[in-house]
Amino acid sequence: MKTGYFINSSLPGSERGAAAVLEQLGRHNVELYDVALGLQPGTDMLLSFGGDGTFLSAARTCVQQGVPILGINCGRMGFLADSRPECVVESILSGAYTVEECDILEVRCESLPSAFWPYAINEVAFNRNGAKMIGIDVRLDGFALPTYWADGLLVSTSAGSTAYSLSAGGPICAPSLRAFLIVPVAPHNLNVRPLVVSSGSVIELEPHDSSCEVLFSIDNQSVVLKKGAGVKLCVAPFRMRRVRLADRAFFGALQEKLFWGQDIRNK
Numbered sequence: 001m002k003t004g005y006f007i008n009s010s011l012p013g014s015e016r017g018a019a020a021v022l023e024q025l026g027r028h029n030v031e032l033y034d035v036a037l038g039l040q041p042g043t044d045m046l047l048s049f050g051g052d053g054t055f056l057s058a059a060r061t062c063v064q065q066g067v068p069i070l071g072i073n074c075g076r077m078g079f080l081a082d083s084r085p086e087c088v089v090e091s092i093l094s095g096a097y098t099v100e101e102c103d104i105l106e107v108r109c110e111s112l113p114s115a116f117w118p119y120a121i122n123e124v125a126f127n128r129n130g131a132k133m134i135g136i137d138v139r140l141d142g143f144a145l146p147t148y149w150a151d152g153l154l155v156s157t158s159a160g161s162t163a164y165s166l167s168a169g170g171p172i173c174a175p176s177l178r179a180f181l182i183v184p185v186a187p188h189n190l191n192v193r194p195l196v197v198s199s200g201s202v203i204e205l206e207p208h209d210s211s212c213e214v215l216f217s218i219d220n221q222s223v224v225l226k227k228g229a230g231v232k233l234c235v236a237p238f239r240m241r242r243v244r245l246a247d248r249a250f251f252g253a254l255q256e257k258l259f260w261g262q263d264i265r266n267k
Contacts, residue, residue, distance in 0.1 A: 008050030122160030135208030206230035
């Protein structure tokens, strides 16, 4: 089995956790290499050691090649990186895991820096770049929706529903659900609600007031967009393949990390 690894050396505990896992896998003749030097042909799996931010960075090296990625959590909370180092080796060697496929967003915008990876695993977002509220015009498959007046607006994948979208009041979706979420951030209107649409939809976003600069982000990449710049979003031509260990169910993670359903009556 040929396995790449990606380590966030700036996160305390990542190198120590990675060393223990890699040493055990190496003893079982698993071929290992650091993807910092590039993804090698024939790679069966990529291991990401860190948190969700590390997972997002690691995924850019392998998603388009269809290589499954396993997020190993060496920090605190994590939904993409939800496996603990001590649980990984036995599961990999015994094949006690599944590969879950998730839709991701393709971002088309002429104003993006050339260094940007134009795909979002979690979400894309417009946010105000200053104290002034912003308006965002949205078209869904060519149909104009009401302008969103808010601090910002995000479009999330199902896999990203537990990230920024959740903090902004969006719904929780099973990661494999083929849907995108349109979620306003602190809207200045009581009747504005998050919207769930098919991942086959084409979503166009444009700041309503072209005199106002906005901050645009794609996962953990961000840039101040030029005035009047618009963005077109659609489903990417490839899907993220995420390794989920047999003991790491999505709804179990909600209970463990977000205390979902905690109630004294539920003992």
